[in-house]
Amino acid sequence: MKKSFIFILTLLIVSGIQTIYSCTTAVISGKFTKNGRAMLWKVRDTEEYDNYVKRFAGPNGYFIGLVNSSDPEGNQIWGGHNSKGFAIINSASFNVNMEDESEVHDLEGYVMKRALEICSNLQDFEHMLDTLKRPMGLAAHMGVIDALGGAAFYEVNNYTWTKYDANDPNVAPRGYILRTNYSKTGKKDIGYGYIRMQAASHLFDQIPIGKLTTEEMVCHLSRSMYHGLLETDYRQMAIQNNAPHFINSDDLICRFGTSSMILIEGVTKGMDSELTTSWIQVGLPFTSAVIPVWTWQEVPNILKGSKKDHLSTMGLMASQLKNLIYPLKTAERERYLRLDLLITPDNNGICQKIEQIESPMIAKIEEIETSDKQIPPTKKKGLLSEEVDKYIDQKVIPLYRSMLSQLNNYER
Template sequence: MKSLLLVSILLSCFLLHESGSACTSVIVSGKATPDGRPLMWKHRDTGTRYNHITFEKGEKYNFLGLVNSDSTDYDIWTGVNEAGFAIMNTASFNLKDDDVQEMDHEGRLMRRALEICKNQQDFEHFLDTLSRPMRVEANFGIIDAFGGAAYYETNNTKYYKKDVNDPNLAPDGYLVYTNFSFEGRKDEGYGYIRYESAKKIFADIYPQGLTPRSIFQEVSHSFYHSLFRKDLKEEKNTEWQLEQDLIPRFESTASIVIQGVKKGMNPELTTMWTELGYPPTAIALPLWVKLGEQQPELVLYSPQFKTAPLCYFATLLKTQAYPIHRGNGQKYIHWSELWNAQGTGYIQTLTPVWNEIYDLFAHHQAEWEEKGLDVEAINRLYQEAEEKIKPAYYHLMRVD
């Protein structure tokens, strides 16, 4: 009995560790997008309930970053700076090859990189000269304003570069990563089923050209399971569903697509499309470093909500869709809340609003690419977006 209990405890710890630090991601070179601008996506899974956006004045470059709302250390979990350099990570669980105990400095590393790196070469120099042990085990992804796009499988002493511009490595111009490293120990790590799901979805949408909209709606909001070859959205009359190895999960707290720039474009155009909270119930807003501290209040920390309003709204809807809080209740979705035959599920209700907000800004993209960002116009659009977003959420939220 003691042995069985120990195995059960260890298994629970492993599962909690994986779910608390897991993510799904992609880097797309400009050759695979309709407008030639690269994309970098991170779907964040974490044990931390809330996150929000912060604007920071760095040593060399100012930047925007995703931070935990319950922390004052302000580690960065995805971000972009004014030079157009952007960085993210997914945790790896098969690359560490030493007994170093103090780890998990990934957020600290990314914050420092945003402060001092202008491009891919700067980042590689940063990694080369960082003191060892680096205290990380992660797949870092970067894009820059000069065509750089790569993953770096990194542990305490070394890194392996995976260049998205290498046609032998990425023939279609993109790479997908979850929670294992290809240079790590075979069949260890996590996220293999999510990896296959994401690969399948990206292959399906690739012929139409990859865009921020298609990545959010077709991948981050997807309930496709590659092992079962089943999409839960095909089951509109089912009241409950088991949630296991899906891309969006109970632990999902944000989805971000950073839309870079082509060579020669002004790096200020680099756009951080941001969904805060549970992605299937979230609405994306585009952010730009140029706006400095004048970012929309919907993505900034609010003392009222103890996080960003958008994160709070989307998380509350997630909580309503995961109403069982004892035992393994977080693995069971009250599916009819999210998706149903009547078309009144949260996802179905919010998608038209999502598209309206996306189009509100996307319609100005060509103009801004030609003339530069119009800060006053963007602030007016934020106000218009808020007037559409808040009523949509208030209609769906049930607050006791």
């Protein structure tokens, strides 16, 4: 009986760890993208369900970061970029530091904030890693891009780091590197996210080299409903009216524990480094509209934390819809997703409605950012600001008011 109890307790603890710390991430070189701009991608899983976006001033200019609402000062950052075009994300690794008895751990958020404060490129970051006090308190993959086209993952533990260069064809033949929650340098067959890795690998394999777009990343990969082990795409089944109302979303890239998504799009040679863009979904990606953020202006109010509780408006609206699509009140709530509300054959599901406003906005932003016309930098940034303000005021807010007003109808 005692052994059975210990075994069950262990399973519960392991399951909790997967929910609290798991993420799906990618470092993508300009070789793989349609516009030649490198990208970082993080679908963030954590029990810190409430996030907001904050802008900071540092020695290298401004930087923006994704922050937990429980961290009002923004002492830790979980993905972001600075005005020099340096950007960073992470995902936790559970197969390193296995035999290390050090009590120093969980410093990733602090390290990433410091990197955004002082780093301009990959070399600066490597120097920072070399000079951090040991043990570093790290067990993670840290994805980094810079304005020079650099793009790499760094597998880090308490004492060492190993670089995986997305521009090296021997390391990344197609121009990208994926990571979930186990390291190549760690113990084999330990860690989490193997099925999510299967899903992400399959999805990226379907995209021809040089054809990946921001829209594909934001609207489809971040909201993927493809199950890597079962090789089943629930989204396509729902479109064809051939899916169950409820699905177990535990092993999907986007699931109950997903608190946000950040896609950081770098710049190409000759572009202003301040045009590095963080595309952010605050809240569950299934129910959150993406908002682009730059360092040269304040964070849009819809993404900022409130003065009272540091909850963001976007996060609150997304959370109300999340409660709708995960309606069970029992312990199984975190596993079972109501698919029929997200995707419908008539293109009227929650995800589809959000994507219908996102797609034209993304196209317009990229048109302005990459325009060959001799538009003065100040004017270009003004056009971008106007486009985002118009999108939020005329599209995002009205859509969410409409969807939230229909909650009672959805629940039937």
